[in-house]
Amino acid sequence: MKTSHTSFDGLDLLSSAVVILDAASRITYANAAAENLLESSFKALSQQKLSKLFLNGAHLDQVFQEAVQHRFADKRLDLALERPSREPLLVHVIVTALDNPETPVLIELRENVQQLKLDREERMLDQSQANKELIRNLAHEIKNPLGGIRGAAQLLELELPERHLKELREYTQVIIKEADRLQTLVDRLLAPHRRPHIVGDVNIHEVCERVRSLIVAEFPTGLTIKRDYDLSVPEFRGDKEQLIQAVLNIAHNAAQALSEQIKAGDAVITFQTRVARQVTLAKVRYRLALDLHIIDNGPGIPPDIRDRIFYPLVSGKDGGSGLGLTLAQTFVQQHLGVIECESRPGCTDFRILIPLP
Known part of the structure; x- marks a missing residue:
C-alpha cells in the first residue's frame, strides 16, 4: 500500500x-x-x-x-x-x-549555511589575493611606460614650430593630462601595498563619527545619517586611518547611490554596531567580533555587478574608478576581517566583521 x-x-x-x-x-x-x-x-x-x-x-x-x-x-x-x-x-x-x-x-x-558561508569567504579571499597580485603586477608594468610617454610629450612640445604651437600643443597636453590621470589611478592601485600598517587602539564609534562628519559635509541636505550604536563594543588593536577609509568608501558609495532619495529629502544611511559571538572568519573561530553595518535605503546594487562589486575597476556609477570597495576589502582583511553585502531595492547592507579581543 x-x-x-x-x-x-x-x-x-x-x-x-x-x-x-x-x-x-x-x-x-x-x-x-x-x-x-x-x-x-x-x-x-x-x-x-x-x-x-x-x-x-x-x-x-x-x-x-x-x-x-x-x-x-x-x-x-x-x-x-x-x-x-x-x-x-x-x-x-x-x-x-x-x-x-x-x-x-x-x-x-x-x-548547511555555515559551510556555504565558509566556502564563500574562502572564494572571496582567494579572489582578493589574486586581484592584489594582478593589480601589483599591472600597476608596475604600466608605471614605467607612462613616465616615458609623458616625458616624450613634454620634449615634443618644446620642439613644436612656433607657427603651429597653439593647435599642436593642444594634442601634447592631452597626452600629458591622460598620462597624469593614469598615473593617479596606478598610485591608487598601489596605495594599500605601500602604506605601512599603523596599529593602535581603535574605538569603532570614533571611526563612524569621523566618517559621518565627512559625509554630512559633502551632502548637507536631504540625507539623514542615523546612529544605532552598541556602546559595549570594546576597543581593539587596528589601523584607525585604514578603517576610516574603508568605512568612508562604503558610506560614500551609499551616498552617491542615494542621489534620487537626497533630491526627495528622504535618503537615510544607518551606522549600526553590535558584538557578534562565536564567529568564524577565514576558518578561524573567534569568541567575539565587531559587527558593523552600513545600511542605506537606496535603489540597491545592479544585479549584473552584484557578485563582482569587490573586484577592482568594477563600478556601478558613471565615471567611477571601481576601487573604493576593493580598497575597503583590502583594509578590512588586513584586520583579519571580512565584508559581506546583501542588497535589494530599498535596502543595501554592508556588514564588516572584525575579531575583537
Missing part, C-alpha cells in the same frame, strides 16, 4: 526539507521545503530513488541500508551532494529509521 501524501501534510509547516522513502529507497513523500530544495515538484520526485538525484548519491544508499537494518535510530552527517550542471548542495542530513516496513526511512535535509 502506497503512503498517502496527505497523511504527512503537517510536515509542510517545517522549514527543513523532509522526504520519506519506501523499502526500495524510492520517495513516497516530500514536503514543500524538499520541493524547494530539490527544485522539483513532488509529482516529479515521487517514486524516484533519492540517491539517483545526485551524482554522488551512493553514500545515501549506504546510509539507507543501515537505517533499514536498524543499525541506528537516527544518524547525522554533512554532505556535498553533486547535481548535474548546478552547484553542489551542501546539506546537514538527519536519517531516521521508522518503525514501518512500508516506509522505513525518513530523511531530513538542512542547507
Whole structure:
C-alpha cells in the first residue's frame, strides 16, 4: 500500500526539507521545503530513488541500508551532494529509521549555511589575493611606460614650430593630462601595498563619527545619517586611518547611490554596531567580533555587478574608478576581517566583521 501524501501534510509547516522513502529507497513523500530544495515538484520526485538525484548519491544508499537494518535510530552527517550542471548542495542530513516496513526511512535535509558561508569567504579571499597580485603586477608594468610617454610629450612640445604651437600643443597636453590621470589611478592601485600598517587602539564609534562628519559635509541636505550604536563594543588593536577609509568608501558609495532619495529629502544611511559571538572568519573561530553595518535605503546594487562589486575597476556609477570597495576589502582583511553585502531595492547592507579581543 502506497503512503498517502496527505497523511504527512503537517510536515509542510517545517522549514527543513523532509522526504520519506519506501523499502526500495524510492520517495513516497516530500514536503514543500524538499520541493524547494530539490527544485522539483513532488509529482516529479515521487517514486524516484533519492540517491539517483545526485551524482554522488551512493553514500545515501549506504546510509539507507543501515537505517533499514536498524543499525541506528537516527544518524547525522554533512554532505556535498553533486547535481548535474548546478552547484553542489551542501546539506546537514538527519536519517531516521521508522518503525514501518512500508516506509522505513525518513530523511531530513538542512542547507548547511555555515559551510556555504565558509566556502564563500574562502572564494572571496582567494579572489582578493589574486586581484592584489594582478593589480601589483599591472600597476608596475604600466608605471614605467607612462613616465616615458609623458616625458616624450613634454620634449615634443618644446620642439613644436612656433607657427603651429597653439593647435599642436593642444594634442601634447592631452597626452600629458591622460598620462597624469593614469598615473593617479596606478598610485591608487598601489596605495594599500605601500602604506605601512599603523596599529593602535581603535574605538569603532570614533571611526563612524569621523566618517559621518565627512559625509554630512559633502551632502548637507536631504540625507539623514542615523546612529544605532552598541556602546559595549570594546576597543581593539587596528589601523584607525585604514578603517576610516574603508568605512568612508562604503558610506560614500551609499551616498552617491542615494542621489534620487537626497533630491526627495528622504535618503537615510544607518551606522549600526553590535558584538557578534562565536564567529568564524577565514576558518578561524573567534569568541567575539565587531559587527558593523552600513545600511542605506537606496535603489540597491545592479544585479549584473552584484557578485563582482569587490573586484577592482568594477563600478556601478558613471565615471567611477571601481576601487573604493576593493580598497575597503583590502583594509578590512588586513584586520583579519571580512565584508559581506546583501542588497535589494530599498535596502543595501554592508556588514564588516572584525575579531575583537
